[in-house]
Amino acid sequence: MxxxxxxxxxxxxxxxxxxxxxxxxxxxxxxxxxxxxxxxxxxxxxxxxxxxxxxxxxxxxxxxxxxxxxxxxxxxxxxxxxxxxxxxxxxxxxxxxxxxxxxxxxxxxxxxxxxxxxxxxxxxxxxxxxxxxxxxxxxxxxxxxxxxxxxxLAEPLAVCLHAVARAGNIEGKRGIIFGAGPIGLLTMLAAHRAGMADVTVADIAPAPLAFATRLGASHVENVAGGKEGLKAQAVSRPYDVAFEVSGTAAGLASAIGIVRRGGVVVQIGNLPGGQIPTPSNAVMAKEIDLRGSFRFGFEFMNAVELIADDSVxxxxxxxxxxxxxxxxxxxxxxxxxxxxxxxxxxxx
Ligand SMILES: [Zn+2]
Ligand SMILES: [Zn+2]
Structure with a gap:
């Protein structure tokens, strides 16, 4: 030893x-x-x-x-x-x-x-x-x-299972994920498993978005140059749930701005420390459920099972x-x- x-x-x-x-x-x-x-x-x-x-x-x-x-x-x-x-x-x-x-x-x-x-x-x-x-x-x-x-990788998967659980019943719903890093991508896979009908992934970098497409994203949006494309989509087919994974003030603001009236925003991303300006009146006026998601609980065991039986x-x-x-x-x-x-x- x-x-x-x-x-x-x-x-x-x-x-x-x-x-x-x-x-x-x-x-x-x-x-x-x-x-x-x-x-x-x-x-x-x-x-x-x-x-x-x-x-x-x-x-x-x-x-x-x-x-x-x-x-x-x-x-x-x-x-x-x-x-x-x-x-x-x-x-x-x-x-x-x-x-x-x-x-x-x-x-x-x-x-x-x-x-x-x-x-x-x-x-x-x-x-x-x-x-x-x-x-x-x-x-x-x-x-x-x-x-x-x-x-x-059971650990990051558990984070995402927890985030999806925080969103409530997402079956048949339409969602958007801000941030196409590993947590964003695993959230997408977890959301698919939970029955989300349609998942859009938004990011400011092309390479992670291409990866999201390969992993089965319904749509990807590059928001580096603005959110016009996203806004247009949201008008024709509103987002029920937005997951903020980018850990940026802009990501959280976009999530609050784009989700439909009465929708759910799950904040998984760890924002920079201190006070973050957010469009809080939209939370009020649209009656958005803004929910934090921090690490995970018993989802860890579930993540190990999903990996072991090749589900994810x-x-x-x-x-x-x-x-x-x-x-x-x-x-x-x-x-x-x-x-x-x-x-x-x-x-x-
Ligand atoms: Zn981690
Ligand atoms: Zn305790």
């Missing part, structure tokens, strides 16, 4: 280094996981560039990574797992007894810990490390035919794989939207 782990550790903006961390004795109630694969998320990219994402600011060195999978190599105490189990790792650890947990909304847990996130201080370290720790409840076993790469092809989003040891370069690659959708780190 090795006594150290090599972890992709962020020290400040654009300062990500592979750093050796000592592995302590495994505490009772914990399991040690050998890294299998890790998806690079938009929030990892924000941390990498700015040492913050939204209102979460990196205050001390942070190991990135929350879309992760691997092999159980050590178990402290009893657990419903055994050494050698291959697992998708849910990055959230919720308490199970606060008001939100008791209401069945564990993503809103008051005592939640989330791997690779600066939402709390001290930060909870992430999983871009060749060994990391979890509690057994975070580990969902995957069948042999599921690759670590696919299992790592998460690997269709992967544009590059890089070894964990090359994490800094892999993050730079992921930031280039002209060539990257999802970049996945592998064990080696």
């Amino acid at each position: 090795t006594s150290t782990a090599l972890a992709a550790t962020l020290f400040g903006p654009e300062d990500l280094r592979m750093v050796e961390h000592p592995l302590g004795k495994l505490a009772d109630g914990m399991v040690r996981v050998r890294f299998g694969a890790g998806g690079i998320c938009g929030s990892d990219m924000h941390y990498f560039r700015h040492a913050r994402t939204g209102d979460f600011v990196v205050k001390s060195p942070l190991v990135l990574g929350h879309e992760i999978s691997g092999e159980v190599v050590e178990i402290g105490g009893a657990a419903n797992l055994k050494v050698g189990d291959r697992v998708a790792v849910n990055p959230s650890r919720w308490c199970g007894h606060c008001v939100a947990c008791r209401e069945g909304r564990p993503n809103l847990c008051e005592n939640i810990y989330f791997m690779g996130s600066a939402s709390k201080t001290p930060h909870m370290q992430g999983g871009f490390a060749n060994y990391f720790e979890a509690i057994p409840a975070q580990c969902v076993k995957i069948p042999d035919h599921v690759s670590y790469q696919a299992a790592a 092809d998460v690997l269709s989003l992967v544009t590059a794989e890089r070894p964990l040891s090359a994490a800094p370069d892999a993050l730079r690659l992921a930031l280039d939207r002209s060539q990257s959708v999802k970049v996945v780190l592998t064990a080696n």
Whole structure:
């Protein structure tokens, strides 16, 4: 058994280094996981560039990574797992007894810990490390035919399943998604599964829109030059639901502006921190249901099942794989939207 782990550790903006961390004795109630694969998320990219994402600011060195999978190599105490189990790792650890947990909304847990996130201080370290720790409840076993790469993407798929659930019954409805990154695209796949009849994807970059078309978008709209095309469409066939995934004030304003009277806007994107101007009177005058969607709850298990039975092809989003040891370069690659959708780190 090795006594150290090599972890992709962020020290400040654009300062990500592979750093050796000592592995302590495994505490009772914990399991040690050998890294299998890790998806690079938009929030990892924000941390990498700015040492913050939204209102979460990196205050001390942070190991990135929350879309992760691997092999159980050590178990402290009893657990419903055994050494050698291959697992998708849910990055959230919720308490199970606060008001939100008791209401069945564990993503809103008051005592939640989330791997690779600066939402709390001290930060909870992430999983871009060749060994990391979890509690057994975070580990969902995957069948042999599921690759670590696919299992790592259960996390972003869970985010999108949750967002679609927040929209309510979308069967037969018409929707629009602002932002054609991995979360936008997986939201589209999840919306299709939930019976949404027609999904338009809007973005300001041509490459991700072309990808959306290949993945089955009903329509794509490039809104870089304005929203006239979108507005024209919305007049003839109004949008019932808008998903804001771009994490921009313009995206949220567009979602509120374009959705039909009485429609639903789901905000998944993490906007820049602080106060964001929004056309709030439209929320009132159109009686829009503006709903937040934050991470996910029990959808994680559902995401693993959908991947295992091939219902959602998460690997269709992967544009590059890089070894964990090359994490800094892999993050730079992921930031280039002209060539990257999802970049996945592998064990080696
Ligand atoms: Zn993520
Ligand atoms: Zn709780």
